[in-house]
Amino acid sequence: MPYRLSRAGVCLTPLRRSVRWMEIGLLAGVASLLSASCAPEEPGRPEGAIVLGTLLPFSGSESAIGRNLEQAMLLAVQDLNAAGGLDGRPFHLRSRDSHSSVERGFDQLLHLLYTDEVHYLIGPEENALASKSVQEVKLADAFHMLPGYAAPPIARSEAMGGWMRLAPSSFDVGCTLARIAFDDGIPTVNSLAAGDDYNTSVSSEFTTHFAALGGRILPSVTFRSGQQTYASKIESAFDAKAGRTLLAAYPRTGSTIVTEWTVSGRPGNWFLGPALRTEVLLANIPTGSLDGHLGVSPSLSLRSECRTTTTAEGERAVDCATGNAAAFLEHFSSGWDGDAPLPAAHFYYDGVVLLAMGLVYAQAKTGEVPTSGHELHEIIRELNDPAHEAASWRDLPAAMAKLRAGIPLRYVGAAAEYEFDKYGANRHHFMQLWTVEGDAFVDLAPVPVSCFPG
Template identity: 20%
Template sequence: MIRIAPAGRVLAVAAVASLALTACGGGSNTATQQTGSAAPSSAAAPAAKGDGVLTIGTLLPQTGSLAFLGPPEFAGVDLAVKEINEAGGVLGKPVVKYDTDSGDTTTNIASQSVDKLLTQKADAIIGAASSSVSESVIDKITGAGVIHFSPANTSDKFTTINDHGLYFRTSPPDKLQGRVLGDLIVADGSDTVGILAMQDSYGTGLADNVSKTVQDGGGQVVERVDYDPKAADFSADVAKLKAKNPKAIVLIGFEETAKVIQELVKQGLTSDTHKWYMVDGNTSNTNYLKMPKGTLKGVKGTIPGANAPDDFRKKLLAVNPKLEDFSYAPESYDAMNLIALATEAAKSDAGVDVAAKLSDVSKGGEKCKDFKSCDELLKAGKDIDYDGVSGPVEFNDAGDPAVATIGIYQYGPDNKYATKALEYRTGNIAG
């Protein structure tokens, strides 16, 4: 079995021609101006003309089941736009940004937000956090000749989806997260595992990957329940796990995980008698604070992304002092910087032109780590390789990052996880 190496020792995740991907997944609805190659497709993108002003739309969760991810994602984009505009903007003009809500799959908010952003002539839309939400609007976005760039999508569907060559992401695949989590469970000594997973492309895909890794590592998945996240009661689902009494319990979901946890405790499957594991969709520092202290003590969770430096976190807190989670802030920051640099390289803000340069600015040239230094190299006629806060990025032919990192986090007695991971594991993603 192929293992994922700890940070600093990069191993291939899978020896196959392509790696399937699976997913996770503040701001306002008013316009703000701040100063200071993709997957294969069966049709070319529509001809979209730029107007010389890079206009960005954000489609990130202000409401819904992933609302806790909204603040760090908005902060990441806002910080990048601030730095870009302070460095002189893009194509000699300040970046214009419009923020909207992505909601979740229970509403039509995302579609309405995209309609609004398209009328505001967005050249690129950053979002959504949820893969299912992005899947519901990708045709509308890319069909209009606009770049669809997610900082948090990991669904395998996006690798081969008809996206006109306009879909990109800075988040790694859940096949990697599933392998890291499965390896962790086995290494922690659990040979029997129960899985409670939300029933959608994110939950079932990640559960499949965890299951395979556990079994390849000599463990056994004794019970797996794919549940309806909108269910009012999870007692029957938890009872199925209780009947098998697994040593480890994997929780794959979004905000409904709080209700699942309450049922686990009620039925005696507490975190001090069973090892609980969570994932990026429910590893939160806001969703479990009302629970009795110690409910999540020792629980481990996995979140894609490399270690965010302290100075980067300080900059984010200057943008939003109320930040509790930093999940996907680096990926959001890098998405904005990459779009801006590709626009400079293309000398055009038209979506098709920018998309054609995104891969170029992410690999193969002189390394640089922020917009200002990278832009200076571009203006000097140099080829650049942007290495971001979230990692090297380096887009493969499918518009996915070729190298990815997963952090392993642990909860304390206050039901919050330490925002510095226990460890980070990095893997090459074949593509």
């Protein structure tokens, strides 16, 4: 298909893409129009490649995680291409920097959609940026894979665009923490939460479920990230004398709060949200200050690796093996000179593989590669029916061969065995309970995602 020059000097193919650029006002002057040139391939893009676009924080306040998540996706692309790609066509990852910013990140999203002409998106990490992207994804009828913890909830069907959420939702996190507090006999809770959508949602789910179980909620405190000090907010939260106070924040802000809390004498007891399980937090707080305080994050044990039993006292206990997660850690480390994957990196690897499996199967069944996000959403959901044969990330060549033969397979990934609800949200059955000892995270027993007695 011939390339046309848009008024912004961008090489675009479909007419609606150049129109969309004009609608959002990204117009350049005559000089850029005259000097622009159109190249069918971006530098480094293999000929005929299936391009996956990702938006990650490589700079700004959340930059500590961006590279690690990209490494996971690059590893997935390498593994998929070694397994034959899409009938010999390689997969290619196009990364752009969200700058940890809604405004700058949204501009990069537009470039992915209308400059890079990407149909398949992965990320971002930022909740507000993902939420702002919804309308553009619908207009482009793109497919949007959301592996991040802070991704927006998916609770509606759309005729255009497709969304899939891989990590546990704020509902899963909040209800699990509420159940832990209630089962431990803690009478009262509150929270100290950042004012962004994700952390306020985690806080709300936590207190709502705790009240539903019969606990008592004390006044919670919200704050705006980026302040020089949070001393007054910490004082207000702990003046309530709650049995547990949930800290729902991102690592850099969380480390400032924990440090100031330590200086103030360490009043009360914390619950720690999943976004805080990162070395950035531990590297920026006094060693030992969080020893014994509990947090939850997604369990990286497969559902089939977990066994639930009932104790003599009637309490449920969960025992999970960790062989699958350990194998992925070894695979990641061998590919990246000893680097270890963040827990979220497991989901980003899986996001790439799930997307690729859907494309390969669709082509086998229809002879075409779907570019409609809505269509691909339905295909991936259907593939991951629990009744289908399982296919592991550890043997992608065998999985790809079966998909090319039109055999439907459900994916057993680096983070989970995937099963999606009708909206595209992965179902989670267990969360990982953890604590801190000195300068390290220590895993405790997994816990079931359960908000109600029984």
